[in-house]
Amino acid sequence: MFGDYSIGDLGSIFVMQGFAGLILFSVYVLMALGLAIIFGQMGVINMAHGEFMILGAYVTWMTSNFFQSYLPGLFSGYFFLAMILAFLASGALGMLVEWVLIRHLYKRPLDTLLATWGLSLMLQQAYRSIFGAREVGVELPQWMLGSLHVTDSIEVPINGVFVMGLTVLITIGVAYIMFRSRWGRQVRAVVQNRIMAGAVGINTAKVDRYTFALGCGIAGVAGSAFTMIGSTGPTSGQLYIVDTFLVVVFGGAASLLGTIASAFSISQTQSTLEFFMSGSMAKVLTLLAVVGILMLRPQGLFALKVRK
């Protein structure tokens, strides 16, 4: 299958596909970071994660419409406000959901899966009723359109670069919160031993609520970033959910580093394969490889060494 291409062509192909893979990688990391907190740290299976992302996307869409109609002069910068709003909206919804639903189910992790699936159905219908069944797209500001020409045969889209930069920033932020801040220490303490954490004076219920809200908020930011590369509809969230869970599980659920590594390997495999065969077969092969490796190594790539 390599025979038809010259060495130089192949090089460009791998660079271009590698770059497409990097955008996919950023997307996966953004999706998976929130879930790595909620599923990896808290053990809650949040099937409505995709719907939290979609909420972020709709918030971004509304912000962009608002800027277009009332503040056209500031349109080029709407995106930064939109992301903050998306974070707040998804985080607030997450807090509400934790309070109404999740906190009753911490002892029954599989039931969180069922309950959040019910939630995702309701959210989907809510989006459909409020925003309509059609997919909506966001108009990008002028500076985000176009692409950078690196060499004659290699060019990279600017919005892709922007998403990648955003991903790096958010990842660093999450790592800082989880591993350097006082609050992150409390989260990890609650995860490791809830009773003991409570005994030393940590308000575990509050930590749970804010952890869940943080995970959902990051999902909202992810959704907001997605609007730059694709359109959003009421049921788009479901498309992402399996991929996202696989990324988190493949990386080793409790490890942020593992999440990043697995997002990288999955996205690169898929985008390289995609050039040589149909997208669906590339996806099948990638997923098969992931499932196969998971069967050999059930704890994922980066497992915490714990006695079970």
Added chain:
Amino acid sequence: MNDSRFATRSELIGILVLAVFLVVILPLCLDVFRLNLVAKYLTYAFVALGLVICWGYGGILSLGQGVFFGLGGYCMAMFLKLEASSVENTKIQSTPGIPDFMDWNQITALPFFWKPFHSLTFTIAAVILVPGIFALIIGAAMFKRRVGGTYFAIITQAVAAILTILIVGQQGYTGGINGMTDLRTLKGWDIRPDHAKVVLYFFEVGLLFGCIFIAQFVRHSKLGRILVAMRDQEDRVRFSGYSVANFKIFAFCIAAIFAAIGGAMFALNVGFMSPSFVGIVPSIEMVIYTAVGGRLSILGAVYGTILVNFAKTSLSESFPELWLFGLGGLFIAVVLAFPNGLAGIWGDYVQPRVSKLIGTRKAKPGWTDNSVADGAPAE
């Protein structure tokens, strides 16, 4: 603990009531169109029945039952499709004698894995063996390495995604997104007219009771007790010298085979099979039926399936918007308030009062109903 080999008295009464309901009341009350709808619902009841054993008793939540439903359904559909594409039926095609979708996709010869499906015996064997062996492989790979709980659920979900993408992508071999349509006859017997629908309905009810009997047998045998013990205290069972993995594999395989029988009946009853019954959404919906009916109740699963599907049909006919809110809300309510579903409400609240009214004091039937799902399927 004084169980008989097969069922307690109250369970026998329950089975009889279900039998009267399905065999006498429904066929007398409903026209053929509605009866065929019930037949469609009942195909999911097979899946729910399997989930009761595998999830309710075994504590293994599979989110990939659509895979087995689909495998069974596709095996049957391939047989029916071959029969429907005989040479004289397909003489307008460029290559007569092969299914129409292959012709559209420029495939000129029947692929090798289609050929055995000319035989009904092979097809029936395949309906049971293909999903069974597939479940055996997945189960062995996972349970031998002690993957369980949420991880198992997510991986089975990924398998469902893979199979759907594969079926949709390989249009020439599988019919793609449209699936296999226009199925006509079974060994020359037309499956489309009304009287055939009625016959198929009764045949399906018979099969369902066969599966209920198997499920009852599993539940009341030593095997069923080990399954429950394993669900609640896996390590203790392992340290007592049982091979936990093998029991889990067995439960998973039974659930897969039940689902496949349901799928095959679906292809016969509805007359087509498509990837939209394989993927993640239908798989989770099948779990919903089980949860609503009661994950610990064999009969509850059947009632739950009929009820949710009936609600789905009637609500989505008249209030399409309300339906998803209703389904989602129902599901959250069941998980939060009634972890044992409708059967739990019956067993915990209604039945004691009824017994009191009649004046007979019965012991709670068996051991399983005491283990309310609080401690149940944990990781």
